[in-house]
Amino acid sequence: MDAPGFIREKTLRAAGLDILQVNLGYRCNMACKHCHVEASPQRAELMGPGTAAEVLGVLDACGIPTVDLTGGAPELNPSFRDLVEAARRRGRHVIVRSNLTIFYEGGMEDLPELYARLGVEVVASLPYYLEEGVDRVRGDGVFQKSIDALRRLNALGYGQGGGLVLNLVYNPQGAFLPPAQCRLEEDYRRALREGFGIVFDRLYTFTNMPIGRFRQFLERTGQLTAYMEKLAQAFNPATLEGLMCRRLVSVGPDGALYDCDFNQVLGLGLPEGLPRHVREFDPAGLSSRPIAVGEHCLACTAGQGST
Amino acid sequence: MGDYYREEDLARFGQMGKHNPDLFRKFMDWYNAALEPGALSKREKVLIALGVAHALQCPYCIDAYAQGCLEEGMSMEHITEAVHVASALRGGAALIHGIQAHNAVDKVSL
Numbered sequence: 510m511d512a513p514g515f516i517r518e519k520t521l522r523a524a525g526l527d528i529l530q531v532n533l534g535y536r537c538n539m540a541c542k543h544c545h546v547e548a549s550p551q552r553a554e555l556m557g558p559g560t561a562a563e564v565l566g567v568l569d570a571c572g573i574p575t576v577d578l579t580g581g582a583p584e585l586n587p588s589f590r591d592l593v594e595a596a597r598r599r600g601r602h603v604i605v606r607s608n609l610t611i612f613y614e615g616g617m618e619d620l621p622e623l624y625a626r627l628g629v630e631v632v633a634s635l636p637y638y639l640e641e642g643v644d645r646v647r648g649d650g651v652f653q654k655s656i657d658a659l660r661r662l663n664a665l666g667y668g669q670g671g672g673l674v675l676n677l678v679y680n681p682q683g684a685f686l687p688p689a690q691c692r693l694e695e696d697y698r699r700a701l702r703e704g705f706g707i708v709f710d711r712l713y714t715f716t717n718m719p720i721g722r723f724r725q726f727l728e729r730t731g732q733l734t735a736y737m738e739k740l741a742q743a744f745n746p747a748t749l750e751g752l753m754c755r756r757l758v759s760v761g762p763d764g765a766l767y768d769c770d771f772n773q774v775l776g777l778g779l780p781e782g783l784p785r786h787v788r789e790f791d792p793a794g795l796s797s798r799p800i801a802v803g804e805h806c807l808a809c810t811a812g813q814g815s816t
Numbered sequence: 817m818g819d820y821y822r823e824e825d826l827a828r829f830g831q832m833g834k835h836n837p838d839l840f841r842k843f844m845d846w847y848n849a850a851l852e853p854g855a856l857s858k859r860e861k862v863l864i865a866l867g868v869a870h871a872l873q874c875p876y877c878i879d880a881y882a883q884g885c886l887e888e889g890m891s892m893e894h895i896t897e898a899v900h901v902a903s904a905l906r907g908g909a910a911l912i913h914g915i916q917a918h919n920a921v922d923k924v925s926l
Contacts, residue, residue, distance in 0.1 A: 682886075
């Protein structure tokens with residue numbers, strides 16, 4: 510496979526620092542087949558309160574406008590609520606990447622109301638607009654729970670254009686590339702509105718990363734080589750400008766810093782000479798850092814890119 | 817005789833250009849242009865291709881365009897309906913030729 514130049518020459522650099530992405534742990538109430546983090550109820554890794562306090566220290570020390578909380582299910586971290594409230598008190602835009610079914614776990618029932626009260630942006634996984642596609646990837650009954658959760662968010666004002674932002678995330682349910690985002694968004698809008706009365710702001714299409722549980726699926730079914738070739742053939746240099754790693758730093762559950770959540774899973778840390786831990790955070794140095802890249806980066810640069 | 821159709825041969829399609837690159841390039845230019853969005857969307861063209869693949873019973877084309885449908889955001893429901901359209905056309909095309917049989921019978925009958 511002929512790797513694109515940015516992978517061979519390692520010339521990709523950050524172009525600013527707009528988002529602090531914080532992974533609060535790999536524990537999740539689900540174990541989806543495509544999960545690159547391999548999150549599940551059995552995973553023990555959680556960001557401790559000390560590290561969460563160090564994350565807040567970064568917000569106090571610099572003006573990064575957006576905090577993006579992810580997991581696992583980030584809500585399962587005991588520090589989650591404090592972190593969201595503290596970030597909002599500091600005037601930061603907070604995004605929570607929610608799996609929606611977490612609202613039905615014990616003690617989590619009030620999350621939609623909490624999000625609405627604090628004005629949190631919800632980015633919710635809904636891999637497809639049909640039940641069969643979602644349940645096959647995420648587990649039986651997940652689609653219906655997700656629909657119920659989206660209705661609750663809509664009832665609170667989410668997705669209505671009034672400031673409470675509800676974005677959905679599509680993942681291909683297998684070893685193929687995502688469709689054009691705008692075209693699929695139309696299908697989602699029609700299916701969710703006509704079928705369930707649900708509205709939302711935007712749909713993001715993600716490309717499945719050849720790492721974690723999805724990579725195991727590719728290997729098990731003998732599709733890894735073909736999938737990687739497909740990604741390489743679909744390489745689009747126009748995606749390089751908007752890659753999320755160019756404006757984001759990812760903090761792992763142990764406080765280690767990475768260029769993105771995917772590099773975090775692979776243990777691909779920041780290059781020598783840069784801060785390696787959230788307590789050493791240096792916004793100036795991180796804003797123009799060289800980005801560590803690998804073969805998996807092809808998933809973010811294929812086709813129209815992966816938001 | 818072994819497997820006449822092998823999955824990996826789909827990726828070797830380009831080798832058909834080996835002994836006559838000029839004709840192959842002309843074919844590929846035309847093929848790619850025919851599948852570009854125009855008055856019809858990419859999605860509509862991919863569905864037509866899937867239907868034709870079934871009517872021709874070409875396993876390579878079925879593989880390629882079943883995936884193409886997924887990459888256009890379509891579900892198994894869309895794919896199945898397209899296959900029904902192709903099958904119905906094949907069935908209808910056979911059935912309409914029954915008139916030829918009737919005509920042939922009429923021609924030689926008293």
